[in-house]
Amino acid sequence: MTRLTALLGGAFAVLVGLFLIAPVAVTVASSLTTTAYVTFPPQGITLRWYAEVFQKPEFLSSFALSVGVALGAAAVSAVAGLAGGLAIHRYRFPGRAALEAVLSSAFAVPTIVLGIGLLQWFAQMGLASSPFTLLLAHLVLTVPYAVRLVLAGLAGLDRSAEKAAAGLGAPPFAVFWHVTLPAVRGALIGGAFFAFITSFDDLTVALFVVTTDLQTLPVRIFNYMQYDYDPTVTAIGTLMVLFAVVAVVVIERFVGVARLFGADRDQQ
Amino acid sequence: MSTSVTEAPARSDVRRGRLRLDGVRKVLGGKEVVSSVDLETEPGEFLTLLGPSGCGKTTTLNMVAGHLTADGGVIEVDGRDITAVPPHRRSMGMVFQSYALFPHMTVAENVAFGLRMRKVPAADRRRQVAEMLELVGLDGMADRHPGRLSGGQQQRAALARALVVQPDLLLLDEPFSNLDAQLRVRLREEVAALQRRIGTTTILVTHDQEEALAVSDRIAVMADGVIHQLDRPREIYLRPGTDFVARFIGEVNAIEGTAAGPVADGYACTVAGETVAATPAGDPPAAGEAVRLYVRPEVVRISTDGAQGLRGTVRETRFLGSRIRCVVATPAGEVTAALPFDARVPAVGEEVTCAWRPSDASLAAR
Amino acid sequence: MAAVGRVAGGSLNRSGRRTGLLLALPAILIFALLFVAPLCTLVANSFRTQTGAFTLDNYQRFLGDPFYRDVLWNTLKVAALTTIGCLVVGYPFALYLRGRSPRVRNWLALLLLSPLLISMVIRAYGWLVVLGPQGPVAAVIEWFGLTPPQLLYNDTAVLIGMVHVMLAYMVLPLMGSLDRIDRTLVPAARGLGASGWTCFWRITLPLSAPGMLAGAMIVFSLTASSFVTPAILGGPKVKLMPYFVYTQATVTLDWPYAAAIGFVLVVVTTGLLLAYSRLLRRGGGEVVFG
Numbered sequence: 001m002t003r004l005t006a007l008l009g010g011a012f013a014v015l016v017g018l019f020l021i022a023p024v025a026v027t028v029a030s031s032l033t034t035t036a037y038v039t040f041p042p043q044g045i046t047l048r049w050y051a052e053v054f055q056k057p058e059f060l061s062s063f064a065l066s067v068g069v070a071l072g073a074a075a076v077s078a079v080a081g082l083a084g085g086l087a088i089h090r091y092r093f094p095g096r097a098a099l100e101a102v103l104s105s106a107f108a109v110p111t112i113v114l115g116i117g118l119l120q121w122f123a124q125m126g127l128a129s130s131p132f133t134l135l136l137a138h139l140v141l142t143v144p145y146a147v148r149l150v151l152a153g154l155a156g157l158d159r160s161a162e163k164a165a166a167g168l169g170a171p172p173f174a175v176f177w178h179v180t181l182p183a184v185r186g187a188l189i190g191g192a193f194f195a196f197i198t199s200f201d202d203l204t205v206a207l208f209v210v211t212t213d214l215q216t217l218p219v220r221i222f223n224y225m226q227y228d229y230d231p232t233v234t235a236i237g238t239l240m241v242l243f244a245v246v247a248v249v250v251i252e253r254f255v256g257v258a259r260l261f262g263a264d265r266d267q268q
Numbered sequence: 269m270s271t272s273v274t275e276a277p278a279r280s281d282v283r284r285g286r287l288r289l290d291g292v293r294k295v296l297g298g299k300e301v302v303s304s305v306d307l308e309t310e311p312g313e314f315l316t317l318l319g320p321s322g323c324g325k326t327t328t329l330n331m332v333a334g335h336l337t338a339d340g341g342v343i344e345v346d347g348r349d350i351t352a353v354p355p356h357r358r359s360m361g362m363v364f365q366s367y368a369l370f371p372h373m374t375v376a377e378n379v380a381f382g383l384r385m386r387k388v389p390a391a392d393r394r395r396q397v398a399e400m401l402e403l404v405g406l407d408g409m410a411d412r413h414p415g416r417l418s419g420g421q422q423q424r425a426a427l428a429r430a431l432v433v434q435p436d437l438l439l440l441d442e443p444f445s446n447l448d449a450q451l452r453v454r455l456r457e458e459v460a461a462l463q464r465r466i467g468t469t470t471i472l473v474t475h476d477q478e479e480a481l482a483v484s485d486r487i488a489v490m491a492d493g494v495i496h497q498l499d500r501p502r503e504i505y506l507r508p509g510t511d512f513v514a515r516f517i518g519e520v521n522a523i524e525g526t527a528a529g530p531v532a533d534g535y536a537c538t539v540a541g542e543t544v545a546a547t548p549a550g551d552p553p554a555a556g557e558a559v560r561l562y563v564r565p566e567v568v569r570i571s572t573d574g575a576q577g578l579r580g581t582v583r584e585t586r587f588l589g590s591r592i593r594c595v596v597a598t599p600a601g602e603v604t605a606a607l608p609f610d611a612r613v614p615a616v617g618e619e620v621t622c623a624w625r626p627s628d629a630s631l632a633a634r
Numbered sequence: 635m636a637a638v639g640r641v642a643g644g645s646l647n648r649s650g651r652r653t654g655l656l657l658a659l660p661a662i663l664i665f666a667l668l669f670v671a672p673l674c675t676l677v678a679n680s681f682r683t684q685t686g687a688f689t690l691d692n693y694q695r696f697l698g699d700p701f702y703r704d705v706l707w708n709t710l711k712v713a714a715l716t717t718i719g720c721l722v723v724g725y726p727f728a729l730y731l732r733g734r735s736p737r738v739r740n741w742l743a744l745l746l747l748s749p750l751l752i753s754m755v756i757r758a759y760g761w762l763v764v765l766g767p768q769g770p771v772a773a774v775i776e777w778f779g780l781t782p783p784q785l786l787y788n789d790t791a792v793l794i795g796m797v798h799v800m801l802a803y804m805v806l807p808l809m810g811s812l813d814r815i816d817r818t819l820v821p822a823a824r825g826l827g828a829s830g831w832t833c834f835w836r837i838t839l840p841l842s843a844p845g846m847l848a849g850a851m852i853v854f855s856l857t858a859s860s861f862v863t864p865a866i867l868g869g870p871k872v873k874l875m876p877y878f879v880y881t882q883a884t885v886t887l888d889w890p891y892a893a894a895i896g897f898v899l900v901v902v903t904t905g906l907l908l909a910y911s912r913l914l915r916r917g918g919g920e921v922v923f924g
Binding site (some may be wrong): 009010012013016017020022023024025026027030034037038040041076079080081083084087088090091092093095096100101102105106107108109110111112113114116117119120121126132134136137139140143147177197200203204207208218219221224225233234236237238244247248249263 | 770
């Protein structure tokens with residue numbers, strides 16, 4: 001390849017990179033503006049809008065609700081994913097084929113359709129909106145990923161390792177604890193992380209399940225945006241980006257470890 | 269294993285590890301994979317289950333280890349019936365083909381695992397692990413993860429992990445098959461030497477006949493779920509009891525003849541009008557019965573002085589380095605001889621006699 | 635080696651079946667009560683009138699009304715344009731990534747995935763700012779002395795936002811496809827006298843077709859069914875099916891009709907995804923989901 005094409009390629013990649021970070025970069029920058037409307041480049045620098053966020057109790061309570069539901073989704077997904085993954089990978093039981101079919105089709109159904117389906121089903125069951133119904137609604141989005149990840153983790157486990165542990169005197173639960181669980185640890189952390197992010201981020205399903213008194217953070221922001229154009233939302237956005245960055249850094253550590261295991265297995 | 273000679277971990281003087289299988293069966297997927305296997309080891313013996321893929325040897329080993337439950341028969345260790353005992357309550361050290369090291373634990377943690385399960389105090393554990401790692405030549409590798417070890421080192425780690433718990437039996441499932449040829453030979457010698465030193469009864473499963481011959485006290489040749497022959501390597505090699513054993517191990521001259529009767533050093537039979545002798549495998553045949561003689565090329569001697577034996581014409585000679593291969597066309601078919609490199613090489617077309625010591629060949633009814 | 639069965643305790647016996655069922659129970663309950671039941675309710679409701687009697691009216695209304703036919707058509711159009719946009723931006727980007735060191739690749743892949751890690755709402759809001767009247771794009775246009783056009787609340791805004799989110803779904807399978815191409819093929823063709831362009835058209839492009847196809851399918855069906863980004867960047871003026879599912883369900887409160895639109899959306903998108911998974915099984919490709 002000539003130097004010109006290399007240069008063009010580099011320039012193009014930079015443009016794509018700019019395109020990818022543009023909305024986030026602009027959001028973060030304009031959160032500092034002193035104007036009462038959102039503008040880029042920002043005019044002057046102030047942290048006023050961050051102070052505004054913390055003076056709006058509805059945002060704080062929505063944040064708390066979102067975190068709570070997301071933590072619940074992460075925990076339930078990890079447990080149900082681990083149990084379900086083990087069941088599918090190791091056992092034959094009635095309903096196994098159906099479970100697998102539903103698992104793969106769950107990805108194909110549009111989230112908005114799940115949302116309206118849940119709305120109508122919950123209404124039919126007489127279930128009133130609560131943090132619990134929100135959690136239930138999010139499980140449909142998160143558990144399939146968790147099961148999938150666990151299945152992938154189990155596929156990478158050498159069954160002889162479990163036999164070896166049993167042969168060395170480990171009772172069944174000890175085999176599970178010391179050998180099986182570590183093998184799917186990366187998958188579990190990944191599944192829980194993914195569940196948290198999905199639940200925390202979800203607007204589509206939540207819109208159908210929430211009420212005016214019970215709004216997750218994305219719903220709160222979405223509704224706020226419809227009427228207000230002040231930089232408070234950019235401040236919240238920046239905080240959420242920070243939150244995501246911290247989460248990614250933390251998970252990168254774990255996933256890094258998981259990758260190390262993967263590399264180890266490759267060498268064996 | 270390393271050149272430094274270390275004392276083996278203290279073992280009780282009572283010789284233990286007598287394994288007995290009595291009529292053990294296993295059906296998997298509707299097929300009888302193991303059909304009535306009888307076997308008894310001496311304490312401290314190195315016994316090999318040798319056979320081709322699918323012969324039932326690994327299934328047998330897994331039943332001994334408890335990973336599979338026998339569908340029939342009895343498995344005993346030192347007189348104790350363990351047929352229904354789950355694997356974690358048996359005392360078996362097993363080395364797997366894939367080594368099955370725990371990827372998330374260091375070498376030391378891997379080796380310590382069995383001791384932890386036995387609730388050995390931490391200090392004793394550390395000492396025993398260190399001793400064992402030194403014994404297998406892995407001192408200095410204690411804190412590495414298995415993924416950072418070579419194939420040979422992984423194999424030693426797996427061996428250390430299996431031995432440190434001082435098991436009743438050491439079970440080796442094709443432990444050398446993932447190693448390259450040179451390392452395979454070296455490690456199997458090391459394992460055999462170590463086994464002799466610490467005296468743990470050992471069952472090796474392999475499809476590699478050379479490996480079996482090299483390390484075993486006795487070999488059980490298996491095919492289609494049954495043991496065809498259980499004997500010392502020399503007997504298995506020189507005096508195969510069945511057609512399968514003869515053909516599975518090495519090269520063999522299978523010569524058809526008719527039983528004549530016992531002679532001083534064996535049993536005589538008539539082959540194409542000549543009288544030759546061999547040792548009957550099992551019960552001697554009745555006179556006049558159709559038999560097959562199994563003669564290894566290495567035991568065939570070729571002479572031109574008109575001695576007794578199978579007469580024929582040299583068809584081909586070939587220098588193979590360690591041996592000289594000589595094919596003689598006889599009335600009973602071609603007989604191959606593997607002559608020592610300094611033997612007189614007969615000329616092609618020369619009339620020769622093929623002979624062997626009766627004790628170095630076997631015969632069986634066909 | 636002889637067949638080695640499952641670990642002691644087996645799984646084919648009755649206690650194994652019970653253990654399996656017990657372990658699978660949470661997942662089975664979740665899917666039965668929160669996936670199968672809602673979808674069945676939805677399908678049943680789509681065949682009902684507001685009062686509950688059986689009817690085909692909802693489907694007739696959707697397919698018979700030119701306005702809603704237009705909605706369906708526009709949904710497919712935006713999805714198709716997004717797919718093309720992802721290909722146009724993603725293909726050169728994937729080619730560029732292919733020649734980079736693993737380090738650079740990892741960083742750029744993280745950049746590529748970053749839109750998926752950031753809250754959908756915030757991401758779309760960011761585009762509101764970028765494309766808004768006080769945003770940088772408008773500023774640049776004004777700097778040239780021109781009057782900036784309306785950049786928001788139209789198909790273009792939706793398109794930009796969707797390409798931004800979907801790019802990763804296109805580039806990842808493409809990279810997989812490109813990585814599988816034997817690296818000696820192009821030098822071999824060059825040696826036979828082919829120009830750089832010919833090599834691209836005759837070798838690289840055809841061999842990366844499976845990745846392109848996989849990426850296109852997933853981008854198309856995800857775009858057709860996405861709600862948040864179009865709702866924020868397009869608003870009511872951009873007529874897309876998910877938006878109408880939402881308004882019918884929560885504003886008009888015509889649940890049976892919302893169910894019918896939703897079901898049509900499912901048929902459109904799952905049809906594509908089914909075709910895609912069949913293709914995957916045949917081609918043996920691998921796709922990373924977000």
